[in-house]
Amino acid sequence: MAKYHLDYLEELEAESIHIFREIAAQFERPALLFSGGKDSITMVHLARKAFAPGKIPFPLVHIDTGHNFSEALDFRDALAAEVNASLIVRKVEDTIREKSLTEPKGKFASRNWLQTYTLLDTIEEFKFDACIGGARRDEEKARAKERIFSVRDEFGQWNPKLQRPELWNIYNGRIHKGENVRIFPISNWTELDIWNYIRKEKIALPSIYFSHEREVLEHEGQLIAVSPFIQIDEQDVIATRRVRYRTVGDMTCTAAVESTADTLDRVIEEIIASRISERGETRIDDKVTEAAMEDRKKNGYF
Amino acid sequence: MDLLRFITAGSVDDGKSTLIGRLLFDSKNILVDQMEALERSTRNMEAGQVDLALLTDGLRAEREQGITIDVAYRYFTTPKRKFIIADAPGHVQYTRNMITGASNASLMIVLIDARQGVVEQTRRHSIIASLLRIPHVVVAVNKMDLVDFSQDVFNNIVIDYSKVAVQLGLRNVSYIPISALRGDNIVDPSKVMDWYEGKPLLQYLEEVETKDDINLTDPRFQVQLVIRPQTDTLHDYRGYAGTVISGVYKSGDSVTVLPQGIESVISKLEVGGREVEEVFAPQSVVIHLADDIDISRGDSIVRSDNLPAVSNETDVLLCWMDEKPLQPGNKYLLQHNSRLLRVVVRDVAYKLDVNSLQQQAVDAPVKLNEVVNATLKTASPLVFDSYEKLSVNGSAVLIDETSNSTVAAVLLQQ
Structure with missing residues (x-):
């Protein structure tokens, strides 16, 4: 390749670093929403590069549903310690108790939806003016239409019809008191871009992204990890399989894929070969309604 | 592998959504579950077959109204390139x-319906390509199947559009006859239009x-923020973080900090x-400089033998983007890359007719979607190049300080 030329991963990286620096310069109290998944791990890596040799100038915030994989939680703590970032954890369980919220019931009842309450409380508690999220535009239809700087009202709501024009790489983060901005520095990355970048930069991931043995329940073609958080019925078949995870969310709403891929190269090979997109393969809650994400975004979910 | 960002200009009637759907579909970037969702929504609409256009329709609000309300971004990759499509609606009001x-x-696909030829909307989209100086334009003449794949129809459109291209000063224009619906000349060469010897679109x-x-x-280069870790080991570290807007910088370059006008030398460069x-x-x-200078966010560091303009007053083209009309004499904030300046909009000289590029007298407040020439007076000197010369350092936005909205795209002129 010619001199003075960036390949696509370098160009995406430069754009994301530019965005991280705009966040640090424009906002007083930003926070990086950290889920423990590969996208937020990649964001921490990018943030580190953006501010090197200084430390990341904002805390990592984890909204903990209480239904996480223990491997992801351990990894979270180790990573925060390694990059010397402050870690704020707020539990959905506490919100449920304090606000007398009703937990969803059913076989794979997910607290995903309740995260919004805890998130909005946390934003208020710390007066965050910018929350940095790892959403990508290739994930889902509503996200494809969202700006990189997405202004939310005090209820965290997104108004798709009233977005600010976002031109060139100029980001207008000015807000009124009470408003906050959700910012998505990796908007233009696809799932495969993230994987290729992880490989190129040798970014460490939690072990559950690689093939391992696990007790799973097979439900409508999807493999759900056996855990205290799901309801197991008599007719359910439980088996031990070799699986890995492609995304890491709650144990109640993330499905595993059968796989023997135990290295990054083999994982990437499988992803390229697979004909099913990331959300469809591994998110159980998206199939409920077609406009599920649109509704959740409007209500203040990331 | 590199990255190409392009925009598709055209309306639903020109088959724009079908074209994007086709590019995603034929380059095998549509996956099984997306396909299933597509079949489900097609069934909901009782359309009979899978409608590729539905792949690009986003929000429920839009589907209910059958319109596209905003820019959506689509991604696909081939072994040769990663592509980002800005899918923008092409109606008059948008x-x-x-x-x-x-x-x-860096590229615009202008879609033309072969039956209609070059119409008002084609001109309007092309004017945007011309205003923003998009380096490459591809004229995709679609629905060739509905004109019997006629070479004459195609050639006449090429002749018509060439006149527009010359008039607008468009560079690098290419023409491809396609049928997005059937897939002719999208990924594979059309079997029917063997008279076309160029490349298929993809x-x-x-x-x-x-x-x-x-x-x-x-x-x-503009400073986004100053990195000063102030730890024991990095006590004296002071680096200017930012994006290289254009050009190349080398360690040892003699540079000038603007608008201050202070000279120094690059002592060190870092990436990640x-x-x-x-x-x-x-x-x-x-970027690290040899001298201790008071530099903050928004300041420019440029090579001393290649200086941009520094001025308190500049001519601009404003593309107005807000429901509230422009009030000449009002103060706004100008954001030029990372630099924020207070400005006054003065002397709106003329309005640009976005259908003809004719300059027209301005006799009413400047409204949403209008393009005008005006003068900006800035509170402190702006460090810039004309958009025409160096677009990345000649572009800015206006922000209404009371609503915080981005109200105009600004193309700086000298």
Whole structure:
């Protein structure tokens, strides 16, 4: 390749670093929403590069549903310690108790939806003016239409019809008191871009992204990890399989894929070969309604 | 592998959504579950067959109204390139979205319905390509199946559009006859239109030369933030973090900090925490200077033998993007890359007719989607190049300080 030329991963990286620096310069109290998944791990890596040799100038915030994989939680703590970032954890369980919220019931009842309450409380508690999220535009239809700087009202709501024009790489983060901005520095990355970048930069991931043995329940073609958080019925078949995870969310709403891929190269090979997109393969809650994400975004979910 | 960002201009009637759907579909970027969702929504609409256009329709609100309300971004990759499509609606009232989508594009696909030929909307979209100086334009003449794949129809459209291209000063224009619905000349060469000897659209997109789209001759850099860790080990570290807007910087370069006008020398360059000898656009970097100078966010560091304009007053083209009309004499904030300045809009000289590029008298407040020439007076000197010379350092936005909205795209002129 010619001199003075960036390949696509370098160009995406430069754009994301530019965005991280705009966040640090424009906002007083930003926070990086950290889920423990590969996208937020990649964001921490990018943030580190953006501010090197200084430390990341904002805390990592984890909204903990209480239904996480223990491997992801351990990894979270180790990573925060390694990059010397402050870690704020707020539990959905506490919100449920304090606000007398009703937990969803059913076989794979997910607290995903309740995260919004805890998130909005946390934003208020710390007066965050910018929350940095790892959403990508290739994930889902509503996200494809969202700006990189997405202004939310005090209820965290997104108004798709009233977005600010976002031109060139100029980001207008000015807000009124009470408003906050959700910012998505990796908007233009696809799932495969993230994987290729992880490989190129040798970014460490939690072990559950690689093939391992696990007790799973097979439900409508999807493999759900056996855990205290799901309801197991008599007719359910439980088996031990070799699986890995492609995304890491709650144990109640993330499905595993059968796989023997135990290295990054083999994982990437499988992803390229697979004909099913990331959300469809591994998110159980998206199939409920077609406009599920649109509704959740409007209500203040990331 | 590199990255190409392009915008598709055209309306639903021109088959724009079908074209994008076709590009995603034929380049095998549509996956099983998306396909299933597609079949489900097609069934909901009782349309009978899978409608590729539905792949690109986003929100429920839009589907209910059968319109596209905003710019959506689509992604696909072939073994040769990664592509980002800005999918902007092409209706009359959406100039704002077109400009938003086009601002980052290095290529525009102008879709023409073969039955209609060059129409008013074609001109309007092409004017945006011309205003924003998009380096490459592909005229995709669609629905060739509905004109019996006629070479004459295609040739006449090429002749008509060439006149528009000359008039608008468009560079690098290519023409491809396609049928998005059938897939002719999208991924594979059309079997029916064997008279066409050029590349199919996807191959063109994969091979179009883009290395000259980035200016590597005029070094421009603006400070986004100053990195000062102030720890024991990094006590004296002071680096200026920002993006190389254009050009190349080398360690040892003599530079000038603007608007202060202070000279210094680059003592060190870093990328991602690693020291390097040179940096170039569009890298995100850290620059160190040999002298201790008071530098803050928004200041420019440029090579002393290649200076941009520094001025308190400048001519601009404003593309107005807000429901509230422009009030000449009002104060706004101008955001030029990372620099924020207070400005007054003065002397709106003329309005540009976006159908004809004619200059017209301004006799009423400047409204949403109008493009005008005006003068900006800035509170402190602006460090810039004309958009025409160096678009990345000649573009800015206006912000209404009371609503915080982005109200105009600004093309700086000298």
